[in-house]
Amino acid sequence: MGRLGVVAAGVEARRQLADPGLALAFVGGAAALGLFVLYPTVRVLLYPTLHDYLTIPHSVRWIQAARNSLVSTVLSTSTAVLVGLAFAFATSRPDVPGRRFFRTVALLPLFAPPFMVAFSYILLFGRQGLVTRHLLGLDVNIFGLHGLWLVQTVAFFPLAMLVIAGVLESVSPSLEHAARNLGADEWQVARTVTLALARPGIAGAALVVAISVLADFGNAVVIAGGWPLLATEAWFRLEGMADLRGASLVVAMLVVPTTGLFLLERYWVGRRRYTTITGRGGRLERPPTYPPLKWAAFCVCALTSVLVLLVYLGVVAGAFTAVWGRDWSLTLDHWHLASDRVGSLWASLRVAAGAGLVTAVAGILLAFLTSRAVPLRRALDFLAVLPGALPGVFVGVGFVLAFNRPPLELVGTPWILVLALAFWHLPLGYQAAVAQLQQIDRSIEEAASNLGARGLHLLRDVYLPLLTRAFVEGFTVSFVRAVTNVSIAVFLVSPGNVVATFAILNMIGNGIWGGAAALTTMLLLVTFAALAVARLAAGRALRPVPVG
Amino acid sequence: MRRWWIVLLLGLVMAAAPAGAQARRIVVYSALPDLETSLINREFTRRTGIPVEALSVAAAGTLAARIRAERDRPRADIFVGGSADFHAPLAREGLLLPYRSPVAREARVSPAFLDRDGYWHGWYLGILSIIVNTERWDREMAPRRVPKPATWDDLLRPEFRGQFIMPSPVTTGAGYIFVAGQIFRLGEDRAWAYLRELNRNAAQYTPTAPGTITLLERGEAVVAMMWAHEAIGARRLRFQPLEVIVPPDTAFEIGAVSILRGGPNPEGARAYVDFLLTRTPQDINARYGFRYPVRADVEAPAGAPPFESVKFVRYDREWAIANAERVRERWTREIGR
Numbered sequence: 001m002g003r004l005g006v007v008a009a010g011v012e013a014r015r016q017l018a019d020p021g022l023a024l025a026f027v028g029g030a031a032a033l034g035l036f037v038l039y040p041t042v043r044v045l046l047y048p049t050l051h052d053y054l055t056i057p058h059s060v061r062w063i064q065a066a067r068n069s070l071v072s073t074v075l076s077t078s079t080a081v082l083v084g085l086a087f088a089f090a091t092s093r094p095d096v097p098g099r100r101f102f103r104t105v106a107l108l109p110l111f112a113p114p115f116m117v118a119f120s121y122i123l124l125f126g127r128q129g130l131v132t133r134h135l136l137g138l139d140v141n142i143f144g145l146h147g148l149w150l151v152q153t154v155a156f157f158p159l160a161m162l163v164i165a166g167v168l169e170s171v172s173p174s175l176e177h178a179a180r181n182l183g184a185d186e187w188q189v190a191r192t193v194t195l196a197l198a199r200p201g202i203a204g205a206a207l208v209v210a211i212s213v214l215a216d217f218g219n220a221v222v223i224a225g226g227w228p229l230l231a232t233e234a235w236f237r238l239e240g241m242a243d244l245r246g247a248s249l250v251v252a253m254l255v256v257p258t259t260g261l262f263l264l265e266r267y268w269v270g271r272r273r274y275t276t277i278t279g280r281g282g283r284l285e286r287p288p289t290y291p292p293l294k295w296a297a298f299c300v301c302a303l304t305s306v307l308v309l310l311v312y313l314g315v316v317a318g319a320f321t322a323v324w325g326r327d328w329s330l331t332l333d334h335w336h337l338a339s340d341r342v343g344s345l346w347a348s349l350r351v352a353a354g355a356g357l358v359t360a361v362a363g364i365l366l367a368f369l370t371s372r373a374v375p376l377r378r379a380l381d382f383l384a385v386l387p388g389a390l391p392g393v394f395v396g397v398g399f400v401l402a403f404n405r406p407p408l409e410l411v412g413t414p415w416i417l418v419l420a421l422a423f424w425h426l427p428l429g430y431q432a433a434v435a436q437l438q439q440i441d442r443s444i445e446e447a448a449s450n451l452g453a454r455g456l457h458l459l460r461d462v463y464l465p466l467l468t469r470a471f472v473e474g475f476t477v478s479f480v481r482a483v484t485n486v487s488i489a490v491f492l493v494s495p496g497n498v499v500a501t502f503a504i505l506n507m508i509g510n511g512i513w514g515g516a517a518a519l520t521t522m523l524l525l526v527t528f529a530a531l532a533v534a535r536l537a538a539g540r541a542l543r544p545v546p547v548g
Numbered sequence: 549m550r551r552w553w554i555v556l557l558l559g560l561v562m563a564a565a566p567a568g569a570q571a572r573r574i575v576v577y578s579a580l581p582d583l584e585t586s587l588i589n590r591e592f593t594r595r596t597g598i599p600v601e602a603l604s605v606a607a608a609g610t611l612a613a614r615i616r617a618e619r620d621r622p623r624a625d626i627f628v629g630g631s632a633d634f635h636a637p638l639a640r641e642g643l644l645l646p647y648r649s650p651v652a653r654e655a656r657v658s659p660a661f662l663d664r665d666g667y668w669h670g671w672y673l674g675i676l677s678i679i680v681n682t683e684r685w686d687r688e689m690a691p692r693r694v695p696k697p698a699t700w701d702d703l704l705r706p707e708f709r710g711q712f713i714m715p716s717p718v719t720t721g722a723g724y725i726f727v728a729g730q731i732f733r734l735g736e737d738r739a740w741a742y743l744r745e746l747n748r749n750a751a752q753y754t755p756t757a758p759g760t761i762t763l764l765e766r767g768e769a770v771v772a773m774m775w776a777h778e779a780i781g782a783r784r785l786r787f788q789p790l791e792v793i794v795p796p797d798t799a800f801e802i803g804a805v806s807i808l809r810g811g812p813n814p815e816g817a818r819a820y821v822d823f824l825l826t827r828t829p830q831d832i833n834a835r836y837g838f839r840y841p842v843r844a845d846v847e848a849p850a851g852a853p854p855f856e857s858v859k860f861v862r863y864d865r866e867w868a869i870a871n872a873e874r875v876r877e878r879w880t881r882e883i884g885r
Contacts (some may be wrong), residue, residue, distance in 0.1 A: 491617070
């Protein structure tokens with residue numbers, strides 16, 4: 001191997017780029033990543049001086065924040081992935097009761113601006129909580145680690161579910177039948193077939209969730225109390241102290257653990273092949289689910305669903321309640337207040353649609369590129385996942401620093417918000433596409449290749465039809481996260497295009513809870529309507545593609 | 549695969565293109581709430597004919613960071629609201645344009661509220677106070693015959709253990725001005741002893757200033773240290789059960805306005821500063837924001853004690869701004885929260 005291997009890889013890379021379409025895609029993908037991921041990142045990281053970096057170990061608060069971030073990430077990621085797995089399992093089994101309901105409920109937290117989840121829980125489970133105090137008569141302090149753990153689990157398990165479900169649903173039932181025929185008991189089937197095949201999904205999910213938790217500021221800022229965390233510390237540096245340098249230092253500290261997570265995921269997932277969509281087709285009925293497993297999943301999903309629905313109950317109740325938490329009489333006053341800001345809803349939708357589209361297309365294109373032996377494959381792969389490691393404030397500041405001057409002067413236009421959100425969410429679209437690509441048997445491509453398909457034709461004719469699910473999921477996740485985003489919007493919103501979450505955050509900041517709840521409810525309604533249209537339009541594309 | 553819906557989405561994105569810039573308009577970054585900002589701007593446009601595009605964020609630090617990030621090509625003309633503590637460092641970094649408004653002289657605004665070099669004009673004032681959630685007080689403290697806190701030292705009472713909140717001195721202007729105020733009141737060593745003792749009562753230090761009011765409204769604490777105007781607003785506009793007590797030796801903030809160097813419309817910006825120093829905007833700010841005007845001929849906000857009756861500590865603003873980093877570092881080391 002060694003030298004010979006390197007030479008062989010070089011030859012292969014040159015062979016790949018000989019195709020003009022693929023070469024063009026490569027140049028485009030690399031340029032986009034370089035411009036919208038690498039450049040803003042470098043701009044922020046080089047903002048502090050070396051001397052600034054050397055002061056990090058001397059700051060008690062930052063060390064504390066780093067430790068706290070680690071603890072909350074381990075806790076929240078574990079529970080979020082477990083719950084996400086339960087949901088993905090339940091929704092991929094036709095015989096689990098309420099699976100459609102669970103799938104819908106699981107998507108709900110993605111529509112809530114994160115601070116809304118946390119706020120609703122303070123209202124329901126805090127010292128004056130509707131549930132804790134008025135129903136149960138308890139005196140509970142929800143602020144701190146346990147509150148954050150609960151809120152982040154509820155807020156981030158949908159991400160885990162989306163990634164795992166994409167993989168679980170494409171596991172062919174024939175493998176389970178085969179295992180059973182070979183004498184495996186139900187537990188063995190679940191462990192050695194279903195779970196084993198879901199491993200790229202679970203690993204991908206853990207990666208995405210862990211990074212989201214690390215970078216999560218919306219929940220932490222509301223519910224972590226006096227508990228310093230890296231993501232919020234970066235925000236406070238800016239919010240309270242206008243200290244760009246300190247903020248870029250703190251987020252630089254965040255990049256270390258996220259890089260670690262990235263390498264771990266590669267190593268763990270990369271060890272086995274997970275081909276289950278084969279050219280030899282065959283659709284079998286799913287065998288009945290092992291009852292203890294079925295009911296365990298059902299219970300987890302049911303309990304979580306109650307927690308999710310409570311968030312929404314709080315928000316909708318708040319939109320119609322005269323004085324939140326004090327005077328519970330019904331009113332429509334808040335809706336008048338919110339209707340002044342209807343323009344912000346449209347701004348949100350336009351921005352999010354653009355971001356979703358860019359994320360999905362770029363995600364698939366890059367996943368396809370990195371599945372080939374193109375040059376700089378590892379670098380491209382790293383850059384495609386990197387944005388998920390960056391907190392929103394970091395990306396926001398990076399884009400301002402990078403695109404405030406000619407030749408690419410984007411600050412003040414909606415485009416900068418679209419691009420920042422699209423590339424910040426790129427890992428979601430990319431991971432979904434990668435997980436899906438790993439499921440596709442090379443023999444299909446070889447068949448097409450033998451029939452004369454080359455380069456981009458392979459992507460278009462062979463992979464795209466199979467990747468429609470990845471596209472829809474990449475678009476959906478990016479869209480909804482863009483709609484609910486605040487941390488980036490705070491920096492890139494300009495006086496002419498204020499998005500809805502930004503308006504809501506302002507209202508919350510000013511204590512106008514009712515108006516904020518009403519505007520959030522409006523945002524949810526409009527978002528659901530927009531998604532329904534997208535789903536309807538993509539409905540045909542979502543139908544099973546005949547294989548082989 | 550259908551293509552039309554992709555076309556539809558593209559269309560949506562295209563529709564996001566920015567509206568054409570209006571002539572002569574000014575762009576305002578406002579740290580005041582939406583309501584006051586839009587009322588004041590509407591009045592400005594009516595008077596001068598200059599349209600205003602405003603971005604209102606309830607956090608001065610965020611806006612200041614934004615101004616720093618845009619230093620190569622400033623987008624805004626005006627930075628309004630927030631303590632002068634946020635404007636002064638921007639002036640030091642050369643991001644502000646000096647101006648001396650003739651209106652300040654005509655209205656005889658005290659020079660104490662204006663920057664010596666003309667980089668910022670103070671146009672409203674806010675005072676720090678003790679705030680009590682009366683609902684929880686009546687239920688839990690009154691039966692035990694605990695007297696209401698009247699001085700900063702009363703906050704140390706053991707009954708308030710775990711029931712006191714205030715904005716974090718590390719991340720907010722309100723928290724920092726409080727700590728600096730204690731240093732001016734007690735001298736540095738005794739002030740830190742006081743803060744360590746107060747820390748035993750503190751349930752948490754909220755990362756943002758409005759967070760303190762929100763938690764107190766929710767009854768997550770009984771006593772707080774916070775801007776009086778925020779609490780008065782919560783009580784009068786949102787009917788929250790809050791009582792404001794202004795202790796002796798309190799400190800105040802100077803709410804400032806400044807002109808950004810290199811902004812698109814400096815002429816309009818100067819007109820805006822002149823306008824803020826007239827009666828109407830100060831009246832709007834007193835009426836809806838419950839902040840004190842700097843003009844003697846504007847009525848003080850309803851429900852607030854007369855500014856002259858408040859006993860202030862001798863607050864050395866220049867020392868406070870110059871030592872901010874060191875004091876915050878010491879807070880982190882000694883209090884560690």
